[in-house]
Amino acid sequence: MKYIYIDSLFFLSLFTDYLLCLITARICRLCLRRRRYLAAALLGAAYSVSVFLPDLSFMASRWMELVSAALMGLIAFGGERRMFRCMAVFLAVSATFGGAIWALSLQTGALPVIDLRLLIGCFAVCYTVLSIIARSRSRAADRRTAAIELSLNGRHCCFTALIDSGNCLSDPVTGAEIVVISPGALRPLLPESTALLEIADPVELVTAAGDSPELAGRMRLIPFSALGGTGLLPVFRPDSVRVDGEERTGLLAAISAAAAGDGFEGIL
Numbered sequence: 001m002k003y004i005y006i007d008s009l010f011f012l013s014l015f016t017d018y019l020l021c022l023i024t025a026r027i028c029r030l031c032l033r034r035r036r037y038l039a040a041a042l043l044g045a046a047y048s049v050s051v052f053l054p055d056l057s058f059m060a061s062r063w064m065e066l067v068s069a070a071l072m073g074l075i076a077f078g079g080e081r082r083m084f085r086c087m088a089v090f091l092a093v094s095a096t097f098g099g100a101i102w103a104l105s106l107q108t109g110a111l112p113v114i115d116l117r118l119l120i121g122c123f124a125v126c127y128t129v130l131s132i133i134a135r136s137r138s139r140a141a142d143r144r145t146a147a148i149e150l151s152l153n154g155r156h157c158c159f160t161a162l163i164d165s166g167n168c169l170s171d172p173v174t175g176a177e178i179v180v181i182s183p184g185a186l187r188p189l190l191p192e193s194t195a196l197l198e199i200a201d202p203v204e205l206v207t208a209a210g211d212s213p214e215l216a217g218r219m220r221l222i223p224f225s226a227l228g229g230t231g232l233l234p235v236f237r238p239d240s241v242r243v244d245g246e247e248r249t250g251l252l253a254a255i256s257a258a259a260a261g262d263g264f265e266g267i268l
Contacts, residue, residue, distance in 0.1 A: 009052070010045045017044035020097060021076045024090040030080060031149045031158030032245070040076035044068065069094070145264055148179060149242040150189055150253060153214060157189035161243075161266035169224055171235070171252055178222070178235060178252045180267045182260035186253075189238075190214050197255065202232045205255070209234070222254070243268070 021037035047068040050056045058064065073087035080086050144163040149156060161179060169178045183197035190197065193212045199205040202221055209215040218236040233254040241251040259267050 006049055006052070010049050013048035014041050014045040016097075017041035017072065020090065020094055021072075024077070024086060024093050027089055027093070028080075028082070028086050029145060029147050029160060030077075030086065031147050033076075037076050040072040043075060044072050146244050146268060148181075148266055148268070150181075150186075150238045151240040152189050152238045155189050155191070157186060159185035159265040160263065161268040162261065162264040164267050167267055169233075169254070171222060174250075176250045176252050177248075177268075178233075178254050179241070180233070180254045180256050180259040182257055182265045183255055184260065185265035186255065200257070202234045205234045209236075 018037055018041035021040055022032070022034075025032055025037070047059065047064075050059045053059075069091060070087070073090050074083075077083050077086035077090065145160050146163055147158065148161045149158045159181065161181075167180075169180065170176060171178065186197060187194055190212075193209075193214050196205065196208050196212055196215070199208060206219050206221055209219040210217075215236060219234055220236075221232045222235050224231060224233050233256060235252045235254045238251075238253055241248045241253070243251075259265065
């Protein structure tokens with residue numbers, strides 16, 4: 001007779017679900033939200049335990065499995081720009097991981113049991129395979145993107161930026177590099193200035209920013225030139241900027257509706 005210890009099941013499930021969320025975030029190039037992934041993993045671990053409780057045997061049904069997976073996806077990826085795509089990737093990663101465990105169990109001639117070494121081996125295989133697929137898709141798209149995280153006055157916003165090798169935009173005074181961001185991506189960073197972000201005229205926008213408690217004294221205009229002509233861009237200096245998780249000092253943020261495209265909300 002085989003015994004399943006509830007505490008071991010809980011912590012192994014917690015470990016598994018957290019890494020599944022983390023792998024999904026890496027594949028989808030999201031800014032990592034580790035607390036949300038931990039909360040989703042806690043739900044998954046609690047569900048795994050409930051399946052083996054006598055009074056909660058109905059939790060083992062397929063419908064409850066789907067409900068549990070959907071709730072985990074909402075907790076981990078709710079609010080992301082492509083939430084449903086992230087949830088679909090999460091389900092695909094989970095299915096790949098489950099298949100890898102089954103395949104390794106058949107290879108060893110044993111039933112799929114809870115074993116930490118088996119979990120680590122499966123994660124290594126799945127992460128490698130999925131990373132290769134993600135990189136090949138990125139090369140096929142023939143463009144590079146980066147996950148950008150801005151901080152200002154204790155608030156944060158995350159978005160994907162297209163890395164444009166032909167982008168030479170910089171501050172003419174200091175030479176600082178500039179990331180151009182669509183207004184929609186800045187809403188979490190500037191919740192009290194959403195009306196201001198709708199202003200299309202850059203001069204009017206900078207003038208209005210002087211009355212904003214979030215941007216007062218921070219925003220100014222810089223000139224730019226492009227194939228479409230010349231003009232002015234409103235720019236401000238965030239408290240901090242991270243590009244793919246690495247701190248970038250001196251980077252300025254410019255606001256332009258033209259910075260949004262298919263799969264990105266900024267241009268670096």
